[in-house]
Amino acid sequence: MTPGTHPSIPKPTFEGDFQLDEVVSLESGEVLCRPTQHYAMYGQLNEARDNAVLVCHALSGSALVAEWWPQLFAPGGLLDLKRDCVIGINIFGSCYGSTGPGSIDPQTGNKYGPTFPLINVRDIVRAQAKLIDSLGIRKLKLAIGASIGGMQVLEWAILFPECVARAISIGVAPLGAMGLGLNHLQRQAIQLDPKWKGGHYAPEDAPRGGLALARALGVISYKSVELFEQRFNRKPNRNGENPWISTAAGQNGRFDVAGFLDYQGEKFNARFDPNSYISITRTMDIFDPVRAHTSPYAAYERIQAHLTLVGISTDWLFPPEDIRSLAAIIGAAGVRCDYREMASLHGHDAFLAEPEQLVRLLTPVFE
Amino acid sequence: MTPGTHPSIPKPTFEGDFQLDEVVSLESGEVLCRPTQHYAMYGQLNEARDNAVLVCHALSGSALVAEWWPQLFAPGGLLDLKRDCVIGINIFGSCYGSTGPGSIDPQTGNKYGPTFPLINVRDIVRAQAKLIDSLGIRKLKLAIGASIGGMQVLEWAILFPECVARAISIGVAPLGAMGLGLNHLQRQAIQLDPKWKGGHYAPEDAPRGGLALARALGVISYKSVELFEQRFNRKPNRNGENPWISTAAGQNGRFDVAGFLDYQGEKFNARFDPNSYISITRTMDIFDPVRAHTSPYAAYERIQAHLTLVGISTDWLFPPEDIRSLAAIIGAAGVRCDYREMASLHGHDAFLAEPEQLVRLLTPVFE
Numbered sequence: 125m126t127p128g129t130h131p132s133i134p135k136p137t138f139e140g141d142f143q144l145d146e147v148v149s150l151e152s153g154e155v156l157c158r159p160t161q162h163y164a165m166y167g168q169l170n171e172a173r174d175n176a177v178l179v180c181h182a183l184s185g186s187a188l189v190a191e192w193w194p195q196l197f198a199p200g201g202l203l204d205l206k207r208d209c210v211i212g213i214n215i216f217g218s219c220y221g222s223t224g225p226g227s228i229d230p231q232t233g234n235k236y237g238p239t240f241p242l243i244n245v246r247d248i249v250r251a252q253a254k255l256i257d258s259l260g261i262r263k264l265k266l267a268i269g270a271s272i273g274g275m276q277v278l279e280w281a282i283l284f285p286e287c288v289a290r291a292i293s294i295g296v297a298p299l300g301a302m303g304l305g306l307n308h309l310q311r312q313a314i315q316l317d318p319k320w321k322g323g324h325y326a327p328e329d330a331p332r333g334g335l336a337l338a339r340a341l342g343v344i345s346y347k348s349v350e351l352f353e354q355r356f357n358r359k360p361n362r363n364g365e366n367p368w369i370s371t372a373a374g375q376n377g378r379f380d381v382a383g384f385l386d387y388q389g390e391k392f393n394a395r396f397d398p399n400s401y402i403s404i405t406r407t408m409d410i411f412d413p414v415r416a417h418t419s420p421y422a423a424y425e426r427i428q429a430h431l432t433l434v435g436i437s438t439d440w441l442f443p444p445e446d447i448r449s450l451a452a453i454i455g456a457a458g459v460r461c462d463y464r465e466m467a468s469l470h471g472h473d474a475f476l477a478e479p480e481q482l483v484r485l486l487t488p489v490f491e
Numbered sequence: 492m493t494p495g496t497h498p499s500i501p502k503p504t505f506e507g508d509f510q511l512d513e514v515v516s517l518e519s520g521e522v523l524c525r526p527t528q529h530y531a532m533y534g535q536l537n538e539a540r541d542n543a544v545l546v547c548h549a550l551s552g553s554a555l556v557a558e559w560w561p562q563l564f565a566p567g568g569l570l571d572l573k574r575d576c577v578i579g580i581n582i583f584g585s586c587y588g589s590t591g592p593g594s595i596d597p598q599t600g601n602k603y604g605p606t607f608p609l610i611n612v613r614d615i616v617r618a619q620a621k622l623i624d625s626l627g628i629r630k631l632k633l634a635i636g637a638s639i640g641g642m643q644v645l646e647w648a649i650l651f652p653e654c655v656a657r658a659i660s661i662g663v664a665p666l667g668a669m670g671l672g673l674n675h676l677q678r679q680a681i682q683l684d685p686k687w688k689g690g691h692y693a694p695e696d697a698p699r700g701g702l703a704l705a706r707a708l709g710v711i712s713y714k715s716v717e718l719f720e721q722r723f724n725r726k727p728n729r730n731g732e733n734p735w736i737s738t739a740a741g742q743n744g745r746f747d748v749a750g751f752l753d754y755q756g757e758k759f760n761a762r763f764d765p766n767s768y769i770s771i772t773r774t775m776d777i778f779d780p781v782r783a784h785t786s787p788y789a790a791y792e793r794i795q796a797h798l799t800l801v802g803i804s805t806d807w808l809f810p811p812e813d814i815r816s817l818a819a820i821i822g823a824a825g826v827r828c829d830y831r832e833m834a835s836l837h838g839h840d841a842f843l844a845e846p847e848q849l850v851r852l853l854t855p856v857f858e
Contacts, residue, residue, distance in 0.1 A: 151735070152735065152736050152737050153736060153737075154737055241737050242735075242736065242737040242743055244735075298725060299725070300716065300719070300720050300724070300725070301716075301719035301720050301722070301723035301724055301725070301746075301747075301748040302711070302716045302719045302720070302748075304723075304725065304746045304748050304749060305707075305711055305719065305723075305748040305749060305751075305752050306711065308745065308746070308748070308749035308752060309704060309707055309708055309711070309752065312704050312707075313680060313683065313704060316680065316683050316684055316700050316701060316704060317683055318685035333683050334683060337676060337679050337680060337683055340672075340676055340679075341676055341708070344669070344672055344673065344676070349667065349668075349669045349807055349810065352667070352668035352669045352672065353667050353668050353669070355668070356668035356671075356672075357667070357668055358665060358666070358667070358668070358671065358779070367776060367777055368518070368519065368609075368611075368777050368782075369519050369520060369609065370519050370520075370521055370608050370609040376609055376773060378675065379668075379671045379675070379776065380668075381668040381669075381671050381672040381675070382671060382672060382675035384672075385672050385675060385676065406743060409734060409746065410734055410735050412725070415735075440716055440807075443716065
């Protein structure tokens with residue numbers, strides 16, 4: 125690529141840990157003992173500390189926002205590091221630096237593994253608010269995120285209404301039955317692997333077959349029938365395998381889509397932990413911003429931020445009509461809430477697959 | 492149920508095996524040595540032997556048509572045993588009586604297991620034609636089937652054009668990329684199970700966890716987002732489990748949809764063989780009635796039957812628009828081919844879940 129045609133990915137101005145020096149009570153009734161949040165900052169906080177943008181990551185993301193969403197930093201993009209200070213915080217349960225199943229439980233001295241407590245999006249957001257507060261930030265200029273990142277944005281706007289000026293939540297509503305079912309089967313795939321061992325596997329001998337299958341199933345739910353049809357159709361695998369003949373021991377040739385799914389599973393395996401996958405999909409399952417409020421109205425009327433919800437036309441994990449309805453319900457509670465829709469074949473994944481379109485869609489909203 | 496309000500399920504007038512006394516060459520280049528077809532007949536062949544209706548079964552079906560499609564035999568239904576002789580033939584690869592992975596390979600004296608050859612729908616139909624011929628039937632009054640049963644119907648109409656008067660193929664076109672991907676992941680689930688053992692498992696120690704997961708994933712693909720939403724929504728599992736709290740060793744409570752999927756997997760396990768599941772999903776994958784013909788036109792112009800294709804409005808495994816297009820392509824080859832659509836929330840499964848609607852849709856066509 126010619127230098128200059130592609131914006132270089134910005135480096136964080138800070139990357140480090142924020143440790144909560146306390147026992148954190150969780151929504152599930154359990155506790156996290158002195159948990160750590162790994163976070164990164166890009167650009168500088170201004171003197172008034174009113175230029176902070178919180179970017180909340182999705183299942184497989186991390187605090188290093190610019191590594192997975194670089195297009196938002198491109199010239200003419202949503203974020204401008206001359207103006208904004210962008211903050212990314214790794215969520216509890218993840219394997220990218222914050223406390224998760226791979227961490228040591230200070231109460232026992234042992235790794236949490238499968239005993240890592242159930243984390244609610246609300247738990248994540250409360251801990252993030254402490255971190256943000258410790259930086260002297262009273263109000264976020266913007267909180268933005270997609271998928272489980274968008275869940276965090278909604279909880280921020282409800283739990284800390286005075287602390288969020290603008291909020292953009294992409295591709296998210298409480299998960300419907302189909303999504304709950306798919307997440308359940310993904311966890312079962314991991315637990316079916318002979319290396320699962322009840323979750324007490326060694327990192328170098330993890331249930332990688334199960335995680336690969338879970339991820340492949342995830343990829344199916346993140347993409348659309350239309351995209352798969354356009355991209356793969358009934359083509360045989362590009363490496364020359366032939367699905368129409370038998371080979372030894374039932375290893376028949378694959379179609380191209382199968383080769384793609386296997387590849388996605390393998391690629392993910394190199395960078396993710398099975399217990400974290402289980403933990404975060406559970407967090408996604410139980411997200412419900414209305415729960416524990418007396419009514420949807422009571423939850424949503426708290427919001428002071430100008431909120432934008434974005435649906436994706438071919439998303440069947442979080443159908444756009446669910447997000448449109450959610451925007452209407454929130455609007456009916458007196459909140460300034462608008463709905464925008466990405467027209468994309470990429471399904472749920474569009475926020476990562478077509479970020480330029482997302483930027484075009486959001487820039488006028490943001491300005 | 493009050494006697495009289497529900498039609499009793501008819502019993503077959505004949506159930507037995509038809510053995511091909513020869514080595515059968517398969518489309519894959521392999522052979523099946525003296526394979527058996529298990530079949531059932533309901534009602535009687537008339538003297539002219541022109542009242543035969545072939546009902547082709549789907550993945551988990553059997554020759555015993557009335558057990559899985561009883562509504563077709565109900566008064567006012569499609570089939571009338573006073574008039575028709577209904578024939579069901581178990582397909583190769585199945586575990587319900589015909590030669591499949593659980594059979595002994597006469598060439599080796601050992602069970603086929605995972606070495607069972609790849610079966611093409613065309614192989615199945617050629618063998619069925621020999622059985623039908625042996626009964627002295629020159630022309631089927633009707634061939635009808637759904638899913639892989641509908642694939643058989645289409646191949647019948649193309650391969651043996653003079654032998655089929657009426658053909659009804661339901662919920663089927665060549666599988667698209669999403670369906671191919673889902674079938675692939677289902678096979679991987681079985682093969683991930685520690686009891687898989689390369690397919691050489693003992694029947695009493697089969698990879699049941701893998702088959703249950705495969706079936707649950709299948710069920711997801713057979714049903715629709717809308718149905719799941721209506722039926723399960725975000726309800727917790729009906730047995731009282733609580734998804735919002737942690738329990739020991741990561742065994743969190745399930746949502747209702749997860750309980751349903753697990754139950755479907757277990758129920759299927761009691762009656763199906765993992766190697767058969769792998770074999771039949773492969774057969775489904777490679778179905779392509781045009782392949783090995785010089786063009787789609789050349790394949791379809793062979794058809795002499797009056798053909799009806801049925802799509803299901805919410806089927807995302809075999810989208811109705813694919814089936815509608817197929818009907819148009821076949822029609823353009825000069826075939827009398829009409830398209831009808833079931834309006835159902837049940838997705839692909841509608842042919843089993845709402846058979847009464849199917850009967851209403853088809854009765855005028857048939858008469």
